[in-house]
Structures are given as C-alpha cells and as structure tokens.
Amino acid sequence: MRVTSSMYYHSLYGTNNSKINNELFDVNKQIASGLKIQYAKDDVSTFTQTMRLDNEVTTLGQVKKSAESGYKVANQSDVVLNEFETSMNRMRTLLLQAANGASNDISQDAIAQELKGIKKNLKSLANTSINGQYLFSGSSVNVKPIDDNGIYHGNDKSMNAFLGSNNQEQYNLTGSELFLGEDHNTKREITSNIVNNNLIDGGVITTDNSIRDFMGDIDNDKNTVNKNYFYIRGTKSDGTSFKKKLELNDTAKVSDLLADIGKEYGNSGNLDLVNVTLNSNGEIVVQDKQHGSSKLDFHMVGAVDFDGTGKANVDDVDALNSGESDYNKVKDDNDGDINHLFVHEFITSGLKPAAGAADKIEGIVYDRTQFSKNGSKLSSNVTQVLKADNAFASPSTKISEVADLSKGNAGTLDGTVLNLSGKDISGNDYSYEIHLEKNDSADSTKNGSYFTPDGGTTKYHIYDMDPNGRKAVDADEMTYQQLMDTVNMAVTNNLPTSDTADEYDTAIQKSDVDGKTELSYDGKITFSDQTSSITKASIALYDKNSDNFTKDASVMTFNSNNALTISDPKTDFFKTIDEMIASVSDHTNYPDAKNANHRTIGIENAIKKMDDLQSHVSRMHSKVGAQSNTLNTSLERTQLLEVSTMTLRSSVIDTDVAEASLKLQQLTLNYQAMLSTVGKVSKLSLVNYL
Structure with missing residues (x-):
C-alpha cells in the first residue's frame, strides 16, 4: 500500500492536534478554576473523595459554630458565678461580724442593711442576660428568672451544644439547679426554738442536768420524785412518722431524754440514724446521719404534775391545755392559778390552731394548725x-x-x-x-x-x-x-x-x-x-388521729408547729438569704420564740446555712467550669480538624499550579513542535509536487 501525503498529514496532525488541544484545554481549565476536575465524569474517585470531605467540612463548621455559641454562654455563666461567690464570701464575713459578742444592735442593723444590698446585687446577677437572653432561665431564655420576691420563674430544661455525631454538651446552668438544686450529700438538720434554762439553779440547761432541773420543782423537795411526760412527734428520714409518750423521773438526766428521742428515730446500740444534741442555748438539735433526705421533722411538749393528780399523763394532748406554760406562775402558790400542771413548750411557730384544737398553750399543737x-x-x-x-x-x-x-x-x-x-x-x-x-x-x-x-x-x-x-x-x-x-x-x-x-x-x-x-x-x-x-x-x-397518743402517728402532715430547718439537701437560695438577713435584723444568735419572729433561725445557724449555700454554689460553679472547658477543648479540636480536613480536600481537588504550569509549557512546546513538523512535511510535498 502506498503512503500518501494525506495519510501522513492525518496521522501526524489530525490525531495529535485533537489530543494535545484537549490536554491544553484541561490544563488551562485547571489553572483557571484551581480545581483538578469540574465534573464527576472527569474523575469519579476524586469527585467521591471531594464530596465526602466537603460534608466533613460542613459538619465541622456546624460543630464549630455550636461550640462557639455554647462557650460564650458557659464562659459568661462562669464569670457571673465568680461574682456570686465573691458576694457570698462578703455575706459570710458580715455574718461572722454580727455573731461577734462585741457586736451590738446598732452594728447588727448596719450589717443587715449591707446584707440587703448584697442580696439585691445577687438578684441582679441572677438575672444576667446576653443579647436579651437570660443565662439562668433554662430553655425559657426570654423569661426573667428571679422576681422581686426571689421566686424562680424559669424551667429546668438544659440546652446542649452539638459537638458531633451522638455527642452533645450542656452549656447552660439552669436556675432550677442553681437556686433550687439538690445536694444529695447534705444531711438535714433541724432545731427547736425555745431557750431551755435550768429551772432549779439557773443558767442554760446541759445534758448533764437532771430532768428535775429541766422541768422544775415547786417545793424543792428532792425526796418527792415527780413523773415527767414528754409527748414527741416527728418524721424519720425514710418518711415514716412516729408519735410517742415518754415517761422520765426527776432523777433521769437530760441526756437520757435525748437518747430516748434518738430511739424513736431508729437509733440502737449498734447504729445511730440521727444525732440528738443540745446547742449552747439548751435547744434540741436533731441531725440526720442519712444524707439526701428532706423528710426529718420533730415536735415535743413536756408536762409535769406537781400535785400528783396525774394531769400530766394524758392520751390526748389537748388535755394539757388546762396547765400553765409559765413555770413562775406554777411555782407561785398565791397567784390564784394553783393547778401545778406545768406544760413545757419546746417549739413555737406562731401558727393558729385548728378549730377545736388547744388554743391557750400554742406549743402543744403539732399538725392541727391553720395555714x-x-x-x-x-x-x-x-x-x-x-x-x-x-x-x-x-x-x-x-x-x-x-x-x-x-x-x-x-x-x-x-x-x-x-x-x-x-x-x-x-x-x-x-x-x-x-x-x-x-x-x-x-x-x-x-x-x-x-x-x-x-x-x-x-x-x-x-x-x-x-x-x-x-x-x-x-x-x-x-x-x-x-x-x-x-x-x-x-x-x-x-x-x-x-x-x-x-x-x-x-x-x-x-x-x-x-x-x-x-x-x-x-x-x-x-x-x-x-x-x-x-x-x-x-x-x-x-x-384525724393527730393528737391521740393511743393511736398511730399521722399518715400525712400538711401544716405544723415543727422544728426549724438548719440544713437540708434541697436548696432555696433567696429564701435562705432572707432567713440570714432576718436573723441579723432580729439580733438573735440562736432561735428564740420569745422574739416577734418565732421562726428566726439565729445568726449562728445562718452561718451554717451560708456554708451549705456556698458549697452548693461552688459545686454549680465547678459544673459550669467543666462545661466551659469541654466546649473550649471541643472548639480547639474542631478548628484543628477543620484545617486538617480542608488541607486534605485541597490535596485531593485543588490544582497544583506549579505542576499545571509546567505541564502547560510541555504541552505548548509539544504542540509547537508538532506544528513545525507538519509545516515542513507540507512544504516538502509542495516542492515535490512542483
């Protein structure tokens, strides 16, 4: 077969021209767009890798945005709680100053005023907002969490930052946790509120004193041993109630009474469920040894009949209403009130009794009281x-x-x-x-x-x-x-x-x-x-069986003349602050029902409450700190992953400009060489033709 010029031209120019032009077009397109491929058909493998990496970059962007948003809230909460703790430290210092024996009524009034100012600041901190959204309202970010009365109006819903597949982190601290949270390791502690003195020798009663010292003796005749009856009611830490009439002779010790009270709470020789003690005011304090329960409660009234007619030994405590709660009146035989039945109150709440209940001696009524x-x-x-x-x-x-x-x-x-x-x-x-x-x-x-x-x-x-x-x-x-x-x-x-x-x-x-x-x-x-x-x-x-001591204890209690709370697993932040301020305003170191406010806990107990409150806020602060650290770590990790993923994506899809430029030069030279060769062949053919 004869090779013609046409065949030579087609073989050298036609095929190579198309191929080189396509390659030149591709490399120019890569340089212009910065991408190795434009369509999936260009390179299916590269396209698939790019799409997967694009999805990862998008997800990391969402995580980054979510973490940044959550971190701002958590970090601001952290800052606010720093101020909370600073203010609370100042409150504790003021309470210690108020409890100082050198502090008089005038200085305590001044301290109370400063405490009120700190409380106002704490409310302001509690209502902190970012861009109009409250920090401590739970998910109800448009609701002001704390009102003027210190009542919480937010919810208990947490808000979470998206940190990846099946990975979320709470970034807010709800007011329900901060202001009304529960510390399961806290043990409930309660106290009576009537000062108990030694009725024989004077001074505050102690555990070593006798029941005679505790309940008195109108004739000071130690040879006549009176019987003393104590009617106790309350609730154990497991929620079961009890009701018991205790009988002790004059010669028994106050420590014996405390031990008997402990037995009603379940104390035994091998295990004590509560501690029953006297504070420095002679008031009975019951501390739960089981943590995490808010059920412990206590009430007691004592009675002694000095004329031996048995008036103190009753089944229904309403009968004690015929007695006298003022020992000095019982002791005075010339006051026209010679019934010799002394009824000793240990807790007085100021509550009115229910219709038909005893209404002369307030302290004998436990749960038959008006709201x-x-x-x-x-x-x-x-x-x-x-x-x-x-x-x-x-x-x-x-x-x-x-x-x-x-x-x-x-x-x-x-x-x-x-x-x-x-x-x-x-x-x-x-x-x-x-x-x-x-x-x-x-x-x-x-x-x-x-x-x-x-x-x-x-x-x-x-x-x-x-x-x-x-x-x-x-x-x-x-x-x-x-x-x-x-x-x-x-x-x-x-x-x-x-x-x-x-x-x-x-x-x-x-x-x-x-x-x-x-x-x-x-x-x-x-x-x-x-x-x-x-x-x-x-x-x-x-x-219905409330005060009948021959029947079971109350199945339920709704309103009662009960003991004052010193410590409790449940937190009520601003109510506790109010109790502290009231104690200083009332100038009382310990509860004293003789004051106008029967339920004042006293400055010493206010300090204990402040310790519990500070411990609670510190735990909440630690939680916020942990949230902030987690979100910050996640943010930093996400930023690194984002850079790494984008770098990997670039290596997969982005054009290497230097490499593409070199290839362009090579293709250009090849194309020029081809054209030159074609030109020479074309000229040779023309000469030969001529």
Missing part, C-alpha cells in the same frame, strides 16, 4: 416530698407516694381520714372529713374515696378521670390534684349538687373561679382567694 395567711393567700409550711427520690410532689403525684403507709392499714391508705376545717371565703365555718377508701368491686362497702360534712351523712365522692367509666378514686390512686380540688370546693363553698361525676366536675369548675388551690414551687399546698385581696378564709388539714 399561714398573707393577704389573699393561705400557705401550708410542710413540703410534700416523695419517699422514693426526695422530689417535690406535683399535682399528678399520688398521695400514697408521700404518705406513711406503715400506719393504719399497713401498705395502703384505705381507712385514712383527714380533717379539713376552717372558714370559707365568706367567713362561714366549715368542717369536713376526707375519707380515703378502696374502690373494690368485690366489696360493696368499699366504693372509693369521698368527703362528707363532719358529723353529717351526705357523701360527695371524689371521682377519677377514667375515660372508660368515671368512678370514685381508689385511696391509693388519689392524687394531690384531687385532694386540692376537694379543699378548693370546701373553702369556696362550691359543693356538688348531687353525688355524680358530672356535678363533681361542675363544682370544681365553679370553685376554680372563686379560688385556686395549688402546690407551690417547693411542694407546699397554697390557696389563693380570687374574690378578695384580703381573704376571710382559713384552712386546717390534718390526720
């Missing part, structure tokens, strides 16, 4: 705490989750009767019994819980909300909401017109217009009168 009144609001003072986890009760909580089921019919609330009495919003007397009863289809006598006028026969059943058929609620299924609905109907005088579920619902709706019965943030029952700014209503709610 405190403040304007249109009535409030109980006993927190409803779940036995299982020490949490506050909520409206949906079953009463059986809080009540002491070891009493009455063991294991059930069936048969428990609560008394509800007082005045309704119109000022009229009311008195009801709330019967907690089983609803047993197999027993016609057990058809659910109900309430009835005291001494009456009309029954108003308390209905459940079962959509498959309404029936009276079983005792053990009854909730706080159902109990509060009953209270609300009684106090507003809106009762069902007949004993049906529909009329029951109608009565609840009507009563909700006139009043609101609710659980407060700290688990206490409250009633608000919707019809008046100063309510005429009153409420007393208590176990």
